[in-house]
Structures are given as structure tokens and as C-alpha cells.
Amino acid sequence: MSEGQRKQKYSATRRLQLKSKLLKKAASMLVAESEQKKQEKERAVNESFPPLMLSGLSVQELQDLCKELHRKIDVVDEARYDMEIKVAKNDMEIQSLNQKIIDLKGVKRPSLKRVKKTTDDMLGAYTDSSKLMKADFKANLKTVKKDDEKREEVTDWRKNVEAMSGMEGRKKLFNAGQ
Numbered sequence: 001m002s003e004g005q006r007k008q009k010y011s012a013t014r015r016l017q018l019k020s021k022l023l024k025k026a027a028s029m030l031v032a033e034s035e036q037k038k039q040e041k042e043r044a045v046n047e048s049f050p051p052l053m054l055s056g057l058s059v060q061e062l063q064d065l066c067k068e069l070h071r072k073i074d075v076v077d078e079a080r081y082d083m084e085i086k087v088a089k090n091d092m093e094i095q096s097l098n099q100k101i102i103d104l105k106g107v108k109r110p111s112l113k114r115v116k117k118t119t120d121d122m123l124g125a126y127t128d129s130s131k132l133m134k135a136d137f138k139a140n141l142k143t144v145k146k147d148d149e150k151r152e153e154v155t156d157w158r159k160n161v162e163a164m165s166g167m168e169g170r171k172k173l174f175n176a177g178q
Contacts, residue, residue, distance in 0.1 A: 010018070054062070 057065070
């Protein structure tokens with residue numbers, strides 16, 4: 001048989017029946033778990049805070065009971081405050097560590113290109129003689145020949161105004177017609 005035409009192990013109705021049974025079982029398990037949590041919570045509350053027997057107590061005994069309860073409340077508040085401080089401190093530490101991680105990930109070093117060096121360059125880098133030599137930058141420059149163009153001599157522009165204006169020939173035609 002080809003992969004596209006596999007024979008299914010269960011029919012569609014059987015699969016639907018199994019799915020509904022699984023959902024019913026999961027729902028019953030969720031209900032049982034919530035009941036168990038509720039009972040555990042009640043048990044913890046009853047252990048921590050036993051029911052008060054206020055009937056038949058005198059005023060002095062009631063005041064002593066109130067003072068005792070206030071003392072317990074203060075102890076619990078101190079513990080809660082200490083826990084809040086610890087949580088805030090841990091949150092700050094987590095934020096700083098996350099920022100360090102982001103900073104480390106953000107810095108990406110570029111890949112360097114290979115540079116070809118001759119053996120003379122490599123040996124020159126290791127010898128002290130390279131420190132003693134002065135850099136002669138002009139030795140490696142190309143020489144450029146300077147061509148001197150002949151410049152036209154500057155003449156007085158006032159003498160050659162008519163020739164430059166281009167009206168010289170037309171002016172003669174105009175004068176010839178009169």
C-alpha cells in the first residue's frame with residue numbers, strides 16, 4: 001500500500017466515541033482536582049487559624065485575645081514585607097541579567113577579510129629596524145607632468161566691441177541702403 005492510502009485503524013464513529021470519552025474523563029478529573037484543592041485550602045486555613053470561641057469570655061480575656069491576634073498579624077505583615085523586598089530585588093537582578101544578555105547578543109563582530117602580506121612585510125613588522133626607518137610617503141607617489149598651455153594674450157575689450165557683437169556686417173548693409 002502507498003503512503004497516501006493507509007488503512008485507518010479506527011473508523012470515524014469509533015474515533016468520535018473515543019474522543020468524547022476522553023473529554024468526559026478529563027472533565028471529571030478537573031472537577032476532582034478542584035475539589036481536592038478546595039479541601040486542601042480549607043485544611044490549611046483551619047490549621048493556621050483555629051475557630052475562635054468568644055462566648056463566655058470576659059472583657060479582659062477578649063482584649064488579650066485581640067492583642068495576641070494583632071501580634072500575629074504584625075508577624076505575618078513583616079514576613080510579607082520581607083518577601084516583597086526579596087521578590088523586587090530578584091526582579092531587578094533578572095532585568096539586569098536580561099539586559100546583559102541582550103547587550104551580548106547585540107554586539108556582533110564582523111568577519112575580517114584576509115589581507116595578503118609579503119614575507120618582507122611580515123619580517124619587517126617583527127624587526128626593530130622598521131622602527132628606525134622613516135616613512136617616505138612621497139617615494140610611492142606617481143609623478144605627473146604639468147602641461148603648460150599657451151594662453152591667449154589678454155587684449156583690451158573696449159577696442160574689439162563691434163567685432164565681438166556680431167553686428168559689424170549688418171551695420172554695413174544698413175549704411176549701404178541709405
